[in-house]
Amino acid sequence: MNQTTNLDHAVVPENYYDRYYARPLPDTPKGYPNGWMSPNDLTLLYNAAYLSTGHVLEVGPWLGRSTTALAMGLRDRQFNGAKPVSFDTIDFGITSAGEWREKFGEELDLGKQNGRVADAVYHPGGTVAVLIQNMKDNRLLPYVSNFIRGDFIDCPIARKYSLIFCDTTHDDAEIERTLPKLAKMAGTGCTFVFDDVITEQRAELICSYLKTKRYMMSIRIFPQRKKFCKVMVVET
Numbered sequence: 001m002n003q004t005t006n007l008d009h010a011v012v013p014e015n016y017y018d019r020y021y022a023r024p025l026p027d028t029p030k031g032y033p034n035g036w037m038s039p040n041d042l043t044l045l046y047n048a049a050y051l052s053t054g055h056v057l058e059v060g061p062w063l064g065r066s067t068t069a070l071a072m073g074l075r076d077r078q079f080n081g082a083k084p085v086s087f088d089t090i091d092f093g094i095t096s097a098g099e100w101r102e103k104f105g106e107e108l109d110l111g112k113q114n115g116r117v118a119d120a121v122y123h124p125g126g127t128v129a130v131l132i133q134n135m136k137d138n139r140l141l142p143y144v145s146n147f148i149r150g151d152f153i154d155c156p157i158a159r160k161y162s163l164i165f166c167d168t169t170h171d172d173a174e175i176e177r178t179l180p181k182l183a184k185m186a187g188t189g190c191t192f193v194f195d196d197v198i199t200e201q202r203a204e205l206i207c208s209y210l211k212t213k214r215y216m217m218s219i220r221i222f223p224q225r226k227k228f229c230k231v232m233v234v235e236t
């Protein structure tokens with residue numbers, strides 16, 4: 001793999017980040033749920049969960065595409081002898097057009113993704129119910145400890161995490177809202193994975209809230225696949 005390491009924060013061996021792509025992404029019985037992450041990004045999440053040394057938190061599962069990759073990593077980690085860890089996931093869990101408007105400041109587009117978004121919102125129990133069903137269909141429920149519905153900012157979780165995946169840092173305002181609390185939930189040596197971070201400016205802003213030792217943007221590893229490699233790993 002032709003890697004470019006980020007030398008701003010730490011000098012690491014050329015192949016240092018290979019561990020995040022070491023194990024191929026497994027298939028699931030019902031496939032990965034609809035969502036916004038590419039196979040490369042899911043592979044990184046799967047490996048990050050597989051390597052996790054303690055509890056795992058996900059902020060922003062939507063219908064469980066990323067959750068599936070994380071739970072598969074925890075399943076396989078456990079299968080290979082590691083002790084089970086807790087995996088908590090939290091989402092607004094939208095149940096109506098009104099909630100969509102309130103949380104995202106825009107109207108729910110009934111045609112978005114050929115109606116799949118509206119179908120999930122109007123499903124009995126809303127998007128979290130679809131998330132839980134998707135995990136069940138892929139036999140991954142045993143690897144999720146808590147499905148939490150609500151705003152992450154108000155969530156009373158007291159646990160400290162070893163791996164935190166966050167899919168709610170799409171602009172500076174979201175980063176400034178999310179990162180202070182996220183930073184407090186990190187245990188010693190926590191690894192963070194953020195989706196949709198492809199500019200140095202955003203990467204630096206996120207890292208400024210964390211005890212960052214080093215970070216890696218997948219777009220640096222796969223520059224030719226710009227559209228599909230958009231996660232950032234931060235090791236603290």
Ligand SMILES: C[S@@+](CC[C@H](N)C(=O)[O-])C[C@H]1O[C@@H](n2cnc3c(N)ncnc32)[C@H](O)[C@@H]1O
Nearest residue numbers: 035036060061062065066091092151152167168
């Ligand atoms: C881009 S989607 C996540 C996609 C998902 N990770 C996947 O793999 O398909 C972002 C999600 O974050 C949730 N979200 C945004 N801000 C949040 C917050 N403050 N608390 C809880 N959930 C939030 C939204 O409801 C939405 O489901």
